[in-house]
Amino acid sequence: MAVSHVGSVWEQAVFKQEARRDLGRRAGKKGLNEGVFLDDLRDIGLILLQGLPKKEEKKTKGSRQNFATVVVGLWLGDKDYNVAPHLFIVTKLADVSLPKKTEAFQLAQQKLIGVRKEDKLIDDERQMIIIDEISTNLHAEMAIIRWLNKNNVGKHCLKDNLEIYCAGKGVCLDCSGWLTKHGIRHAPLSGAPSPTAWKNPITDSLFRASGEKLEYTKGFTDQTLSGFNKNFGGPYKDKSETNQ
Numbered sequence: 001m002a003v004s005h006v007g008s009v010w011e012q013a014v015f016k017q018e019a020r021r022d023l024g025r026r027a028g029k030k031g032l033n034e035g036v037f038l039d040d041l042r043d044i045g046l047i048l049l050q051g052l053p054k055k056e057e058k059k060t061k062g063s064r065q066n067f068a069t070v071v072v073g074l075w076l077g078d079k080d081y082n083v084a085p086h087l088f089i090v091t092k093l094a095d096v097s098l099p100k101k102t103e104a105f106q107l108a109q110q111k112l113i114g115v116r117k118e119d120k121l122i123d124d125e126r127q128m129i130i131i132d133e134i135s136t137n138l139h140a141e142m143a144i145i146r147w148l149n150k151n152n153v154g155k156h157c158l159k160d161n162l163e164i165y166c167a168g169k170g171v172c173l174d175c176s177g178w179l180t181k182h183g184i185r186h187a188p189l190s191g192a193p194s195p196t197a198w199k200n201p202i203t204d205s206l207f208r209a210s211g212e213k214l215e216y217t218k219g220f221t222d223q224t225l226s227g228f229n230k231n232f233g234g235p236y237k238d239k240s241e242t243n244q
């Protein structure tokens, strides 16, 4: 049977995602050692993770997210683009209430003091970005990338300027691959692909995973996946047609 989508944009996209996963696999465990700030980010993340009240679990259909994560990212700023350093705290199933926000900021100040000898890296609360509402399938690490991208920091500016620590279940292979590709130090690795789905932070392309298998739904939101028109093409096409 001829496979109609070989070499199609659909397959290319899945190949690209598989290549990202391979990058993630090869990154191994060395990410933490390579980072300049990852130790500090880990401390901030773990303290917050232990101190934060857990949100009531959302009973989303098909969701297997059941434990809290705090992802801490440090964007070092970019003089060329005139963007100040920012500290990101991304929470999933954890609640950063307002008093906690101040606490987190003070903690970050303590941890990041003297990193740049002349001053604190983060010295204004406006430099701390808390992201606690993330769209479905956008992973916490990728929420930082999306924020930066929307604030004029393109992916080409990220290399060596951003470090990310995931306090909780670790960075999935899909995120790790993307981060490795763009020169972003991160830790620790979960060693596994996303168990559900992964959304590209720049293009919004959605990769839905089933074990090691990937399905690609570019241009379609996750809600419409089940209603995907198999005749449109892509990996689904052969499921409804016996020839091309």
Ligand SMILES: [Zn+2]
Residues within 6 Å of the ligand: 139, 140, 141, 171, 172, 173, 174, 175, 176, 194
């Ligand atoms: Zn991930």
